[in-house]
Amino acid sequence: MNLEDRLDRLRQDVTFPPAPESATMRWHEITPARSHVHKVLAASAVAAVILILVLVAVPDTRSTLARWLDLGAIQVRIVDRFTEDGEETSPLDPLVVGEPVAVNDLTSIMALPGQAPDAAYRHVFEDGSTAITIVYRDDEAHPEIESSGVGIILTVADAPFGMMGWVKQAESPPGASIVTVRGVDGVWILSGQLVIERDDPDGSFGLSPTTRRTGHVLIWQEDGVTYRLETRSSRSDAIALAESLVPFPEPK
């Protein structure tokens, strides 16, 4: 069969995924524009975000795309291959999320409106900074993450990078993409890997035995606080989730 015939046959041989239901006209976007004050506040929020960008020399085994950036408490690293060293751990490993705390004890975190988290964990670092992790069980709207029984994991940390030692690895392709979430730049990572690095006595980081394949992760920073939202939902659903977060406990 010649090339032209094979090309002509191509259209019959490919099947596209159906257009998502949400890929339609969004009439609400042509309702009256937001107020000027709202726009100024949103612009200020964008301006307040500082991304610390550092390029590093990378081993030859990594691609030219292998770069990393610090986004608040978490380092995002683009790699050719996921780290193979280390033991696979569960999403709620105490080394990662800290110790369980009562949901009612939580103050000044963000959570889904009208929906108390199913569990909460606190990790206090040496400098006193804290990471709070709240989880929601999986349900129809929020598919299970990696056989954990969990649908959403939200970590809120006021720690600077280096204290937590969390590295989010994304393989390229498809790698990671920059998104706008809550008016600031964030990073969306498809099915990445979480690596916990420990602080060695000499000040350098070394790989701990803790690694984990993750769901999709959205990371952003607001007012010096880092947010990490893990879910199996799509990017647009994850951003919608992040946009909907409110202070918890919800004001009555």
Add this chain to the structure above:
Amino acid sequence: LGDNRGSAVTDDALIALAQHGDRAAYDMLVGRYRELAWKTALVLLRSPEDAEEAMQTAMLKAWLHLGSFRSGSPFRPWLLRIVGNESRNLAMARTRRWKRVVGVPDDDVLPDPSPRLDDLLIVEERSRALLQAIDRLPLRDREVLHARYVLDLGEREIAAVLEIRPGTVKSRLHRAIERLRLQARDDQDIWP
């Protein structure tokens, strides 16, 4: 037309109604080309999420500019032009943003991190090697080949999506096929 609006209603009628603010007519009109618009955006962007975003923006812009649509012209290439334009804008913005965040100068060329098309679609095994071979061609070549042979667009529609003159479509297709033919000769072991 009320609830009796169906496929017998012409595009022209729906356009006329939509131009007078009838949102249901517009929904029906774009609904006819939704799947094609989705496929076009997906081929150009190679990301379901970005394709969804490009489609939503394109539909919004088409609504806002419907007043300038020339009565009697075919709607499909007009909509496809907007979808193509939005997809390219989004792709460029995505690249610029990524370079800014990772600290790479704008004129640096980074490897394309997009998934391959055959990873996004279900492809019959007999055509997989061909699709992969097209993916290895320069962007200009593969865009026109995808538009013609994957999306099954006519010349006028290809010109609209790629924002080139209709007369350029033929020559670009010819060149792309020749490059593909050369590649086929080199890759005979995997592509007999």
